[in-house]
Amino acid sequence: MRWRSTIAAATLLPLAIAAQTTASSATSGKPAMTYQVDIRQFHFRPAQLVVPVGAKVTWTNHDEEPHTVTSAGAQFKDSPALDTDDSYSAVFTKPGTYAYFCSVHPFMTATIVVH
Amino acid sequence: MNDDHDGMHPGRRRFLECMAWAGAGTLWLMRGGIAHAGMLAKGAAAPDATFSFVQISDSHIGFNKAPNPDPVASLRQSIALINAQPQRPDFVVHTGDLTHLSKPEQFDTVAELLKEAQAGHVFYIPGEHDVIGDDGKAFFARFGGGVDGNGWYSFDHHGVHCVALVNVRHLQGGGLGFLGDEQLAWLKQDLAGISASTPIVVIAHMPMWSLYPAWGWGTQDSAQALTLLQRFGSVTVLNGHIHQIQQKIEGNITFHTARSTAYPQPAPGAAAAPGPLQNLPAGKLHDYLGIRDLRHVRGSHTLALTERTLA
Numbered sequence: 561m562r563w564r565s566t567i568a569a570a571t572l573l574p575l576a577i578a579a580q581t582t583a584s585s586a587t588s589g590k591p592a593m594t595y596q597v598d599i600r601q602f603h604f605r606p607a608q609l610v611v612p613v614g615a616k617v618t619w620t621n622h623d624e625e626p627h628t629v630t631s632a633g634a635q636f637k638d639s640p641a642l643d644t645d646d647s648y649s650a651v652f653t654k655p656g657t658y659a660y661f662c663s664v665h666p667f668m669t670a671t672i673v674v675h
Numbered sequence: 676m677n678d679d680h681d682g683m684h685p686g687r688r689r690f691l692e693c694m695a696w697a698g699a700g701t702l703w704l705m706r707g708g709i710a711h712a713g714m715l716a717k718g719a720a721a722p723d724a725t726f727s728f729v730q731i732s733d734s735h736i737g738f739n740k741a742p743n744p745d746p747v748a749s750l751r752q753s754i755a756l757i758n759a760q761p762q763r764p765d766f767v768v769h770t771g772d773l774t775h776l777s778k779p780e781q782f783d784t785v786a787e788l789l790k791e792a793q794a795g796h797v798f799y800i801p802g803e804h805d806v807i808g809d810d811g812k813a814f815f816a817r818f819g820g821g822v823d824g825n826g827w828y829s830f831d832h833h834g835v836h837c838v839a840l841v842n843v844r845h846l847q848g849g850g851l852g853f854l855g856d857e858q859l860a861w862l863k864q865d866l867a868g869i870s871a872s873t874p875i876v877v878i879a880h881m882p883m884w885s886l887y888p889a890w891g892w893g894t895q896d897s898a899q900a901l902t903l904l905q906r907f908g909s910v911t912v913l914n915g916h917i918h919q920i921q922q923k924i925e926g927n928i929t930f931h932t933a934r935s936t937a938y939p940q941p942a943p944g945a946a947a948a949p950g951p952l953q954n955l956p957a958g959k960l961h962d963y964l965g966i967r968d969l970r971h972v973r974g975s976h977t978l979a980l981t982e983r984t985l986a
Contacts, residue, residue: 602948641807661848667891
């Protein structure tokens with residue numbers, strides 16, 4: 561499974577650095593930059609991730625507690641509940657600053673910056 | 676041990692708070708918002724109780740990891756504890772987080788299990804785990820949408836006015852629990868015609884005071900609700916969310932968080948993050964789980980609280 565290998569690679573890197581790999585877009589077939597955000601100990605890591613337009617961001621929950629990826633101001637589609645080891649992805653097609661939080665634990669906040 | 680002191684020094688209050696944190700079987704007699712504590716033998720009934728009810732909380736059906744891979748079993752045991760009460764409770768309140776992930780089958784399991792509770796009625800309010808992804812629609816469809824489908828409601832029972840608040844919807848990034856202006860306006864209207872001598876019971880999932888904001892343990896606009904409650908002689912606020920007993924007295928308002936029926940969480944700040952307390956001593960899980968029994972005594976405006984563990 562493709563995402564398993566991506567996640568395994570991400571865990572080998574320092575937490576503050578997003579893993580950066582390439583993956584095929586299911587819709588266009590063009591390669592898209594893929595970035596990883598880890599959810600661990602009630603934090604999104606990294607708390608701010610800077611990506612180019614068209615990047616795909618995948619969040620993976622490593623906690624025992626469920627979390628969500630919920631856009632502040634409905635700027636992108638919210639995730640469902642992510643149980644332990646669940647992942648969720650969103651593609652960012654427009655430049656901007658996308659704040660998000662966990663709707664279950666709203667003190668967990670982070671940002672995706674698309675340029 | 677008995678404590679018949681009418682006056683209570685701050686040090687005494689701290690002692691009582693510590694005692695409640697430490698164990699079960701403490702009887703809490705609420706007189707005008709001041710707690711009087713004594714030990715209560717398991718199963719003993721408060722004299723002249725006009726009715727009793729039970730609080731359970733944080734059942735997290737769907738959770739399947741350490742320290743409790745089977746929260747269905749521990750909820751069953753909690754219900755058995757309710758059914759073992761010498762006086763049948765008039766009702767049960769579940770103060771939220773019925774489920775772990777807001778899934779339909781998890782709600783169904785809770786509804787089926789609580790049918791076994793020998794009580795007149797079960798009142799529910801949602802926790803944040805019950806409103807994931809649908810703003811509470813699945814919860815409200817099963818357990819009632821309260822006023823205008825928003826989840827909050829009130830009822831009167833033998834002279835006690837009970838208010839059920841929802842502080843887990845429309846949460847904002849970086850914020851705490853949230854009531855919102857619409858609910859606060861409703862609360863003001865709901866309390867308007869009620870005499871100050873009427874005992875008030877408030878149930879809400881997240882703590883209604885700033886217990887530990889770094890972990891989200893509080894409600895950002897609770898002060899506005901408490902202002903509306905200040906004129907009443909006896910207000911008992913029952914919360915869940917933190918899976919442990921914490922108490923606070925503020926004027927005539929007493930706050931009590933409850934144990935979970937599923938798993939404990941660390942004491943405030945005692946771990947890197949909240950979440951299931953996994954490294955429990957072997958065989959000790961049931962020391963951390965339990966229910967709360969409350970009895971109303973006619974005329975004295977008191978509620979007697981008894982904590983019972985599953986151990």
